[in-house]
Amino acid sequence: MSAAAANPTKPGLEDVVVSPSEICFIDGHKGRLVYRGFDVDGLVAQSTFEEVTYLLWYGRLPTRKEMDAHVKALSSTANRKLPPKLLAMLRLFPKKTTPMEILRTGVSALSAFDPDAEDNSREATLRKSIRLTAQMPTLVAAWDRIRSGKAPVGPNPRLSLAGNFVYMMSGRKPTPLATKTFDVALILHADHEFNASTFAARVTAATLSDLHAAVVSGIGALKGPLHGGANEQVMLMVEKIKDPGKADRWIRQALADKARIMGFGHRVYRVEDPRAKHLKRLALELGRQAGSTAAVEILDIMARVVSAEKHLFPNVDLYSGAAYASMGISTDEFTPIFAMSRVAGWAAHVLEQHGNNRLIRPRSDYTGLTDEKYVPLAQR
Ligand code: ACO
Numbered sequence: 001m002s003a004a005a006a007n008p009t010k011p012g013l014e015d016v017v018v019s020p021s022e023i024c025f026i027d028g029h030k031g032r033l034v035y036r037g038f039d040v041d042g043l044v045a046q047s048t049f050e051e052v053t054y055l056l057w058y059g060r061l062p063t064r065k066e067m068d069a070h071v072k073a074l075s076s077t078a079n080r081k082l083p084p085k086l087l088a089m090l091r092l093f094p095k096k097t098t099p100m101e102i103l104r105t106g107v108s109a110l111s112a113f114d115p116d117a118e119d120n121s122r123e124a125t126l127r128k129s130i131r132l133t134a135q136m137p138t139l140v141a142a143w144d145r146i147r148s149g150k151a152p153v154g155p156n157p158r159l160s161l162a163g164n165f166v167y168m169m170s171g172r173k174p175t176p177l178a179t180k181t182f183d184v185a186l187i188l189h190a191d192h193e194f195n196a197s198t199f200a201a202r203v204t205a206a207t208l209s210d211l212h213a214a215v216v217s218g219i220g221a222l223k224g225p226l227h228g229g230a231n232e233q234v235m236l237m238v239e240k241i242k243d244p245g246k247a248d249r250w251i252r253q254a255l256a257d258k259a260r261i262m263g264f265g266h267r268v269y270r271v272e273d274p275r276a277k278h279l280k281r282l283a284l285e286l287g288r289q290a291g292s293t294a295a296v297e298i299l300d301i302m303a304r305v306v307s308a309e310k311h312l313f314p315n316v317d318l319y320s321g322a323a324y325a326s327m328g329i330s331t332d333e334f335t336p337i338f339a340m341s342r343v344a345g346w347a348a349h350v351l352e353q354h355g356n357n358r359l360i361r362p363r364s365d366y367t368g369l370t371d372e373k374y375v376p377l378a379q380r
Contacts, residue, residue, distance in 0.1 A: 004365035014267065018202075018360065023056060023348050024193040028268040033275065035191055036060070044278050049161055049186035049341070050074055056191055056348035057129060070130075071160075079134040080155035080164070082142060083113040087152065095147045099336045100229075102143040103136065104219045110135060111212035120210055120354055128211045129347035136343055137161060140336045141168035162186055165340070169329065177289060178327055181282045182337075185320060188275040189338050191345030193268070197221040197228065201346040205353040206360040218346040219339050225262065228317070228342070231334040233262035235321035237302075238295050239331075247301035255309055263299070263318030264306050272313040279319035286326035295322040 010016050025034040033040040036055050043052055054062045054070045062070055073079060086109055093102065111117045114131060116124035134155075142152035145168075153168045162182035166174035174182075192198065200221035201214040222228035241250045254261060266273060280296065287293035299322060303314050321334045329337070 003363035007363070009365040012267075013199075013362075018194060018199070019358075021193070021349070021352060022059065023352060024191045024345070026193050026268050028266070028270050031269060031271040031274045033192070040188060040274060041278075043187055044184050047187065049183050049190065049344075052187050052190050053129075053133060053344040053347075056344050057126060057351060073130045074134050074161055075157045075159070075164070076134070077155055077157050079131050080138050080157070082135060082138050083110075086110065086113065086139075087142060090143055090146055093143075097143075097147070099140060099143055099333050100219070100223050100339075103140060103336045103339055104216060104223070106139040106143070107132065107136065107212060107219060108216045110139075111210070114212065117212060118210060120208060122351060122355070125211050125347070125351055125354065129344075129351070132211065132215060132347070133340075133343050134161070136340045137165040138168060140333065140340060141165060144169055144330070144333060145171075165337075166327070177285060181286060181323055181327070184278055184282060185323065185337065186341040188278055188316065189320075189341035191342070191348060195227065196224075197342060198345055198349050202349050202353045203360045205350040206357055208354075208357065211347060211350050214350045215343055215346050218342065222339055222342065223335060228335045228338040230262040230315070230317035231321045231338065232331050234299070234317055235295075235325060235331045235334065237262060238298050238322065241298050242294075244294055244297035244301060247298045248305060251302045251305045252309075255306070261302070261306055261312070263315060264303075264310075264312040266313075266315045269313065269315065273315040275316040276314040276318055279316065279323055280314075283319045283323035283326065286323050290326040292326075295325060 023036060026032070035043065035052065036059055038047075038055065038061075043055075047055075050071045051062065051067060053074070054067065086106065089109060090102065090106070110132065114128060116128050119125075138155055145152050150171075153171045156164050156167055159167055159174070160179065160183065162185075163174045163179040165182055166178045194202070197218040201218035204214040204217040205211075225233050241247050251261070280299075284293055284296050287296055296319065299314075299318055303318065306312050320338075321331065324334055324337065325331070
């Protein structure tokens with residue numbers, strides 16, 4: 001009996017449960033997202049990205065002493081700075097190289113400089129998790145400046161991961177609202193159960209490959225427009241529409257044309273993604289501060305029409321770009337920013353996978369031929 005006859009195919013592995021996990025819980029009907037027992041709404045209100053990384057990796061909230069040591073490790077210049085040879089390598093890339101290509105390549109290159117690269121012990125993977133989480137914002141910001149002919153800005157150990165990213169991108173002290181926005185965005189994107197990129201990272205880790213390799217797999221999967229790449233596509237749509245007065249007609253036409261509308265729909269949520277409301281609030285606040293809320297108005301009109309006509313609701317990617325754009329961040333940086341946060345989740349899943357490993361190796365439903373007769377090349 002073939003593997004498929006014993007197990008009916010589930011296209012896209014929809015609703016297939018791959019393994020137990022204690023990291024993240026999603027209730028797709030109630031629109032609830034929980035990290036290690038803590039509702040993400042409460043974490044947004046009271047926690048920080050640094051604390052959330054501790055929670056994801058260690059499975060509990062830190063004590064004051066543990067938190068101080070963890071923040072110190074994530075903020076230290078030693079962990080945040082890029083090896084000079086890597087910075088020199090960045091300068092060799094064509095300026096048109098996208099930030100996501102640089103992130104994928106840069107993370108891969110960082111393993112060559114990491115003293116624990118090949119060590120898959122829990123302790124070494126935790127050290128690498130700290131370093132990668134600290135280095136990725138520096139990599140993203142350095143390329144953003146290099147490609148526009150500016151010198152990279154070194155990390156500031158006195159700033160939070162969110163504030164330091166804004167600082168390294170702009171070269172200016174971040175405003176409290178910009179810091180808060182990035183911190184909330186980082187908390188909201190940190191983990192999401194067995195999404196495509198996390199699954200890719202776990203598949204890689206399950207071959208007993210290392211954290212850098214797993215994160216590169218995750219970045220590759222995140223890049224696509226059906227996953228993390230959707231936030232860029234949303235903003236390109238908003239730029240096309242431009243005027244809130246034109247949004248209703250535009251979106252109705254797109255639906256009539258059977259277009260896939262980025263920022264809507266989800267494999268798990270049957271209601272609005274619980275992360276969307278936080279990003280919408282911040283996008284509105286930043287828009288007001290920057291003098292235009294047109295992007296959020298356009299997205300709200302789209303949300304009203306798409307939910308009424310298609311029963312599809314906003315996902316995490318709908319409003320995040322509007323918030324980042326109000327801070328002057330280019331559209332092609334949105335997905336790398338997503339990755340800067342999701343690395344926390346990827347690392348938590350690699351730790352869990354390595355802690356109780358089994359190779360992930362599914363079967364295909366083979367639909368090809370089986371008894372072809374080989375004809376020598378000269379006779380074909
Ligand atoms: N726009 C228009 N129609 C949609 C959309 C959408 N955004 N999402 C789903 N549909 C429709 C499909 O056309 C399909 O209709 P049909 O049955 O008449 O053919 C039906 O809803 C089911 O869609 P699938 O693609 O089969 O559902 P799936 O669970 O595979 O898709 C996905 C989930 C990929 C997220 C989808 O909703 C989508 O493409 N959304 C837009 C891209 C996006 O925003 N991705 C980010 C998701 S969040 C994240 O990854 C961080």
